[in-house]
Amino acid sequence: MTRYISFIFASFLLSFSALANSIHLQGKFEQGSLIKGNVPPQSQVLLNGKPVQVAKSGDFVFGFEREAKPEHELKVIYPNGLTEIKPLKVTAKKYKIDRVNGISKKIMKPDPKALARAKKDGKQVRAARNTESQQTAIFTDFIWPVTGRISGVYGSQRVYNGKPGRPHYGVDVARNTGTPIVSPADGVITLAVPDMFYSGGTVIIDHGFGVSSSMLHLSKLYVKQGQKVKQGEPIAEIGATGRVTGPHLDWRLNWFQMRLDPTSIVPDMKSVMKKK
Numbered sequence: 001m002t003r004y005i006s007f008i009f010a011s012f013l014l015s016f017s018a019l020a021n022s023i024h025l026q027g028k029f030e031q032g033s034l035i036k037g038n039v040p041p042q043s044q045v046l047l048n049g050k051p052v053q054v055a056k057s058g059d060f061v062f063g064f065e066r067e068a069k070p071e072h073e074l075k076v077i078y079p080n081g082l083t084e085i086k087p088l089k090v091t092a093k094k095y096k097i098d099r100v101n102g103i104s105k106k107i108m109k110p111d112p113k114a115l116a117r118a119k120k121d122g123k124q125v126r127a128a129r130n131t132e133s134q135q136t137a138i139f140t141d142f143i144w145p146v147t148g149r150i151s152g153v154y155g156s157q158r159v160y161n162g163k164p165g166r167p168h169y170g171v172d173v174a175r176n177t178g179t180p181i182v183s184p185a186d187g188v189i190t191l192a193v194p195d196m197f198y199s200g201g202t203v204i205i206d207h208g209f210g211v212s213s214s215m216l217h218l219s220k221l222y223v224k225q226g227q228k229v230k231q232g233e234p235i236a237e238i239g240a241t242g243r244v245t246g247p248h249l250d251w252r253l254n255w256f257q258m259r260l261d262p263t264s265i266v267p268d269m270k271s272v273m274k275k276k
């Protein structure tokens with residue numbers, strides 16, 4: 001009997017130690033970051049008590065928003081019913097104040113028709129970002145949609161013509177109008193509108209598991225809604241459409257409605273430009 005108990009105890013210890021290394025996480029643990037994870041297939045994952053979708057392979061993703069608190073908890077329920085809780089610590093980021101001047105009156109004080117348009121745009125964008133597909137492109141490595149000087153960063157507090165606005169959620173790459181941009185990973189186009197009120201020519205690409213890329217201020221779109229795209233495939237041209245003062249690409253990364261920092265999933269721009 002004692003032997004039997006010690007056998008059970010030993011196998012319990014074995015399975016426990018095997019499990020202790022079963023949660024793999026990859027990413028920067030700071031505000032605005034996208035984190036990729038892997039657990040044994042068929043495990044359940046909960047972030048702060050809310051279920052996170054897990055792929056058949058055991059891969060999953062989640063994000064820490066701009067104002068994410070320092071303490072988070074990842075709970076994994078393994079297929080054998082055992083549970084592991086992993087506390088996560090998130091570093092706070094300092095956001096700078098960004099003053100943007102020279103925005104036109106038409107954009108600063110939109111007339112009722114324009115406001116109605118902006119509202120309709122917002123609805124369309126939210127619907128596209130709610131896409132919940134099983135595409136696994138999100139678990140691959142991303143590339144920059146275009147290279148160039150970074151003229152705006154994620155999270156900065158925007159002041160438009162002296163009036164405080166919402167924070168800037170994308171990364172801006174300044175290049176001339178007409179410069180082609182490519183899809184940063186495989187995906188499906190969930191939105192392609194040439195003239196949204198604030199974001200101008202706009203494309204949203206679904207990469208799976210709630211993660212999407214938004215490309216703003218485009219001058220020309222090469223893609224249509226529903227179209228599949230491959231990583232590196234040209235999808236549009238840079239422009240200066242919507243609320244802008246000059247031509248640039250504004251690339252945004254979303255986990256459902258949560259806005260994340262696209263630079264958290266691509267190599268540093270300087271290192272990419274050096275290689276060219």
Ligand SMILES: [Zn+2]
Nearest residue numbers: 152170172250
């Ligand atoms: Zn921008």
